[in-house]
Amino acid sequence: MSSIFHDEPEESAVDQDMPEAWPQDDGGTAGQGNPPLVDLRDVTRTVLLPDDEQLHILRGIDLQIRVGDHTAIVGRSGCGKSTLLNILGLLDSPTTGTMAFEGRPVAKLGNNARAKMRGASIGFVFQQFNLLPGRSALENVMTPLMYGTAKEFWQRNKIAMDMLDRVGLAARAATQPHMLSGGEQQRVAIARALVRRPRLILADEPTGALDVETGQAVMDLLDTIATESGAALVTITHDLNVAARARTRYRLDTGVLSMDASAEPDLVAVGA
Known part of the structure; x- marks a missing residue:
């Protein structure tokens, strides 16, 4: 079976217009040879409501993701999972705190530099597939390569x-x-997300629109390709069966991130 992951890597499109690297301070792990790909320190996200009251979505998030990690973040709807994913994916910025991606402080990046870094280094897999209608599977997968x-x-x-x-x-x-099954559409979405060989894969409820058996097959595929490519995989989910596949698990609850999310009465594993 052919694969694009064994080609010689090309010079990254984000090598230009990048600030200098952030000095590494990863809690004593620098000597382990695997510094953080993504490093969040005391990150918050707050929005101002119409009545001038502040809504605190994320509170003091500390999170390090390394190349090759498979991390799951579990939480109820409305707990801040999507906001955290948007920050990890360089789609949004923290209100306070610091974030580095590939050793570079994100706060110093301009919009163009952030877009280049996102396109070259991050792949997104969503629950609703988000495929372009009227385009073939091949054309959908080719889309990121146009940029x-x-x-x-x-x-x-x-x-x-x-x-x-x-x-x-x-x-x-x-x-x-529209001629593909749900599982096939998600596989096309995975192919599109990985076609530029990203270093970070962000999967937002990747099995939410699939039945249990198809969802397991999709996660098998995602796990296999992430491992083969050496990418870090972060899965945002409410499904404890999906979370259990990760080597590192977090629970996000009212904007607070804690290690090792576990099954609770209001977070019942799908299919259990």
Whole structure:
């Protein structure tokens, strides 16, 4: 089976317009040879309501994600999971606290630099697939390559086909999303998220729109490709079965992050 993950890496599109690296201070782990890919320190997120009252969504988040990690963040709806994912994905900024990505302080990045870093280094997998209607599976997977390096742009058809082959959908390359099953659509979404070989994969309720059996197959695929590529995988979920697959688990509750989320009466594992 073909794979795009063994090609020689190309110079990153984010190498330009980047501030100097943040000095590493990772709680004594620097000597372990695996410094944080993402490093959040005392991060908060607050929004101002119409009555001038402040809504505290995230409170003092400390989180380090390293290359090769598989981390799950579990919490109820409205606990701040999506806000945390947006910050990890460089779609939003902390109100206070600091964040570094690949050793670079995010607060010093301009909008263009953040967009380049996000496109080159982060892949998103969502619950609702978010595939482009009227476009084939191949065209959907090729979309991120339109904004990549020159090599990615000119070889976009081959790279996208290799990725579809990797997720077992090469024979469905010409098929539009509405003709695909839910599991097939999610595999196309995974192929699109991984086609530029990101270092960080953010999966937001990736099995939420799937039945249990299909969801397990999708998570098997996501785990396998993340491991093969050496990427860090962060899964945001309310499903304890999905969270149990991760090596590191957190619980997010009213904006407070704590280690090792565990089953509680109001967080029943799907299918249990």
